[in-house]
Amino acid sequence: MAKFEPILLKNRGVVNSTALKVYESRGGYQALRKALKMTPETITEEVKKANLRGRGGAGFPAGVKWGFLPKDRTRTLLCVNGDESEPPTFCNRVLMENDPHQLIEGTIISAFATQAQVAYIYLRVEFHEVFHIVQKAIDEAYAAGILGKNILGSDYSLDCYIHRGAGAYVCGEETGLIESIEGKRGQPRIKPPFPAIEGLFRLPTVVNNVETLSCVPHIIERGGDWFSSIGPEHSTGPKLFSISGPVKNPGCYEAAMDITMRDLLEREDMGGGMLPGKKLKGVLPGGISMGVLTADELDMKMDFADPAKYGLLGLGTAAAVVFDESTDIRAVLRNVARFYASESCGQCTQCREGTAWMNKMATRIESGAGRNEDLDILLETARNMGMMPGLSICGLPDGATFPIETIVKKYRGELEAAIAAQSAEAAEQILQTMN
Amino acid sequence: MAWKALDRLTPVAEGEAPLLSEALREKIRSFFPRYETKRAALLPALHIVQNTLGHVSYQAMEEIAEVLDIHPSDVLDTLSFYTHFWTHPKGEKVITVCRSLSCEVMGGKEVLDEIKKQLGIGLHETTPDGKYSLVTEECLAGCDHSACLLINEKLHKCVKPEDVAKLLADENNDKIDSERSDLFDPPPESAVTKTDASDGTSDANEAQEGN
Incomplete structure (x- = not known):
């Protein structure tokens, strides 16, 4: 190219x-x-x-x-x-x-x-x-x-x-x-x-x-x-893309919107690939609010149309954050959930309560006291907040639901395995110390 | 950390004398022509007052309300929404550690733990000598240099746990390289001594976040 x-x-x-x-x-x-x-x-x-x-x-x-x-x-x-x-x-x-x-x-x-x-x-x-x-x-x-x-x-x-x-x-x-x-x-x-x-x-x-x-x-x-004339018909003009996390060249790069997530991560004049010894696990390609891509979905085009095909909300800010195999997916889930719980402005009930409860569940899962039904409740909560079902004033809860929903859906196996690996006794003890 | 409740029953001892000097009030008024309403100068006013006095006490809120011609509760209403403002004394320097995903993946948590260990304080606490307060903040938009943290105005990039000791020992760790604008700085006339950095027991911002 x-x-x-x-x-x-x-x-x-x-x-x-x-x-x-x-x-x-x-x-x-x-x-x-x-x-x-x-x-x-x-x-x-x-x-x-x-x-x-x-x-x-x-x-x-x-x-x-x-x-x-x-x-x-x-x-x-x-x-x-x-x-x-x-x-x-x-x-x-x-x-x-x-x-x-x-x-x-x-x-x-x-x-x-x-x-x-x-x-x-x-x-x-x-x-x-x-x-x-x-x-x-x-x-x-x-x-x-x-x-x-x-x-x-x-x-x-x-x-x-x-x-x-x-x-x-x-x-x-x-x-x-x-x-x-x-x-x-x-x-x-x-x-x-x-x-x-x-x-x-x-x-x-x-x-x-x-x-x-x-x-x-x-x-x-x-x-x-x-x-x-720059880029595809629906996504014209130069665009700034940024990439951060364990990659060789984290930074801000300019391109037409005809590149893929793989280009942004791997091209020598862009991200330059993962740091030595790190293996890609997933990437949140448009700011955390848009949702997550697994390592197999890197061929997504970074334009205004393609992200929807991968279950994402949109292009967002085109700022990708990469996480590697050594990162616990539960930690990613929890970090994202905490962000929205702390930033919800508190006007709309379902956003204020929904983000807070999703944070509580994610925290519980991360600390080793998760339950399989928590994953279903996370998905149900996510479906019931935001502008998409017409329940909120602004798009913040939509931004909260997409990463949580896509993380739970795309990494469900890993989350369930982590939950299955918990010892019941230790989980009980953790629950006693939380709240 | 164990929960430390803020003592809200005992009124904070504040003098009769006004906290906001005439120069400070004049500086706030200088923002009026920028906006259609006086109330819109509230955020600039809070920034200037906090930069001058160190924090925005209830008395300061009342005096800001006086200048802006609004009710004191309006000042509290706005102030309490934003995490940047302190209603209680803070340290001379505030360390703000980024806790966003990029920084977490790149070891931000370990940096935070190291700072806690070296300063001997937890989040929203101030060191006994009044030098440092410690908080976390969502993304500082320095993700290309994660993990990052702010010390007052200065953004420190690519911080690793082993850099913390050197960073804290540096007297000038809050000085920025670029030319500064004094728009939100204390007015030159008011030689107001900071009310902060007093005893180190006042530990908490009123906003205990969901963390």
Whole structure:
């Protein structure tokens, strides 16, 4: 396969790549100059033509999202979702650490296309270094007249602020993020109304992911047709994939969405295969919320369509985490279950209680006091929560059910064997000490 | 660890004097033009107050409410949702160990155990000298360098149990290399002494997570 010429990551590795001067010397802010001479409608059309689908996980087309804004609005807000709280995803961090101006340029173009007056970049609080880098880039942009009043001498003005989160997974959900900016608990809102109609401060609001917005300058510069020619028809454009766990080269890689999970893991210019002495057991290919693939299912294509064929929720954040044969599948199950139990916001009963009970069961199984019926109860609980059966406000419980369901289904033999190997006496003792 | 209950009956001894200096209040007010409502400045306010005073006590919450023109219970309501804020004194440096799957597979648990052993404290506890507090957090988004942990602002990558002693001995283990922005830092005028790092007995964040 031919090596993919990096687009989003083209400035990674360049000396001082976060500086405005360096960014401009490599063609930066040319797309913005071009965009400011276009009309907002033509920019939106171009993004629609590019079929730029949201990189945050849901894959909703960005141009269509912008099109939902009411025509007669007077004030519009743009939120940039840099919460990146899905384990084990770090593409946005890499983008912002290496190329903050690309994000700012994408933000300004998108804000111009939606005629927004203010853009908020929502950063999770754990991104301390990222915050300092992006804030410095914003300050530079203001000083150079790229942000603020009359951007680059045009009639368009935009203010851009960083809003720092404070440690909550659910604030990556767009309405949770909006609540968090409003200074409230980050509990997602019931939709409709969707944010495009009534969002932040009850004004029409667009929420886009960092990676999505970083694609926009390239679409403007090289055209929607160029963008849509990359990768398969339903999954166009460059995409960042990340891989972590016991692999030779954990990291963030850019490619078209025509690669498979096997490519990401094994190609020399990507994951490079497992660490010496480690044998692959399974991989969660799209952030943990999408579900698990066994070692036999690595031929899944990393696009928006193929994951469903393997029982997964979707492409998610395209961040793969690999675990090897020495990892107990019970530990994986427990780690995943604990995450959702600790991050459920507590609004919807079935999510609050369901994730907590799944965590209790998984903990019991891991500590050696599992029962075979626990596996069935896990599956039943998983079937009875989330947006798919229409029981929740946001997608967090769906994200909880897919990994748990796929782990139990695909590794049932191993789980049952582990349960069978427990001594009844020891299990009884463990139960006495738990709760 | 045995359960240690927080003493919520005895009011925390707080002085009559306001905790938030005028400079601090002014800094919070400087965020108002960014948002449509004053309440939206609450998260920035909590960050600045915690960065200045070390933690956000009930008195501080009341004073923040005063500045933002909202009810004190609204401040508590928001604050209690987020794991980053401390209502009780914490150590001078907070060690946040990542417990996500990547880090767990790459030995994060062993790193955490080693830190517990060396500091002699458990989760949500503070060392007697008030130097370190220890917590865990879901994914720190440093998975390409797992196992990772944060010491205040500094992300430490690819940490192994045998690195822990050296890491803890380093005085500058919380300093970051890049240029800092002072947006959420304490205002320069207010030479407020931190109320934290006092006795080390105040161990718990109010959020005891399901762990």
